[in-house]
Amino acid sequence: MNNEVKISIITINFNNYLGLKQTIESVITQNYLNREYIIIDGGSTDNSVEVINQYSGNIDFWVSEPDKGIYNAMNKGIARANGDYLLFLNSGDTLVDDSVLGNVAYVGFNEDIVYGGCTFIKGQEKSLGKYPSHLTFSHFLDSSLPHPATFIKKSLFEKVGCYDENLKIVSDWKFFMEAILKYKCSYRKIDVLISNFTEDGISSNPLNKNWVEEEKFNVITKDFSKILFDEFVKANNVVAHVKTSRMINVLKKIGLLSNINF
Numbered sequence: 001m002n003n004e005v006k007i008s009i010i011t012i013n014f015n016n017y018l019g020l021k022q023t024i025e026s027v028i029t030q031n032y033l034n035r036e037y038i039i040i041d042g043g044s045t046d047n048s049v050e051v052i053n054q055y056s057g058n059i060d061f062w063v064s065e066p067d068k069g070i071y072n073a074m075n076k077g078i079a080r081a082n083g084d085y086l087l088f089l090n091s092g093d094t095l096v097d098d099s100v101l102g103n104v105a106y107v108g109f110n111e112d113i114v115y116g117g118c119t120f121i122k123g124q125e126k127s128l129g130k131y132p133s134h135l136t137f138s139h140f141l142d143s144s145l146p147h148p149a150t151f152i153k154k155s156l157f158e159k160v161g162c163y164d165e166n167l168k169i170v171s172d173w174k175f176f177m178e179a180i181l182k183y184k185c186s187y188r189k190i191d192v193l194i195s196n197f198t199e200d201g202i203s204s205n206p207l208n209k210n211w212v213e214e215e216k217f218n219v220i221t222k223d224f225s226k227i228l229f230d231e232f233v234k235a236n237n238v239v240a241h242v243k244t245s246r247m248i249n250v251l252k253k254i255g256l257l258s259n260i261n262f
Helices: 017-028 048-054 070-080 100-107 137-142 154-160 171-182 206-223 225-234 238-244 248-253
Strands: 007-013 035-041 061-064 085-088 113-122 125-128 150-153 187-198
Touching: 007 017, 007 070, 017 035, 017 048, 035 048, 035 070, 048 061, 070 085, 070 171, 085 154, 100 113, 100 187, 113 171, 137 171, 150 154, 154 171, 171 206, 206 225
Parallel strands: 007 035, 007 085, 035 061, 113 187
Antiparallel strands: 085 150, 113 125, 113 150
């Protein structure tokens, strides 16, 4: 086990004291001791602060104050973190068992991003998220990496930058895109189930689907239009691929398909 790697676990919370309690308990019982725990609360008016105080002896830093959104809160956590790797485990999300951090450390930390398995929980339904070992632009068109199951080297934030606070839903998706596709950071998928992700956040709400798509569209057209076109051109049977892709409208709107004859 690589006990020399310090892991910072960061929990963002706002008015979810029951979920926060579950998250805290899954963190403080970990048998991997080279860790720190940070909680950024957005000025909750429920019992969240009482819960934090209950476990304050196991929390390295916490604050409860108004913020400018989830990514502003996550950036506060990054600024406070002293670990080599950061894991965002927000209120309601839990680590799968008491030994999971030790299991990840045993597998080893070397890359900029290390990610594993994540169980998605929606009501009584559970599903296992599936993520490829090789991450491409095509993967990010429809998916991302699960932040509760992804360890990010802190120095990567210094290289890529912190989360874009102008985005309200997809800034973590944008960060992974930039880190992997633009900055060519190293990454590795590990065969370890890491966390349970409760689908009750803003990005999981079906009512916000159009908002999510709009933010993604704006990011792609502004920052990734050339990569978008290059990925499709490199694909085998590019015309058939593009014709069946739900992202064809993106290519059309930014004028990259005007010279392609279907």
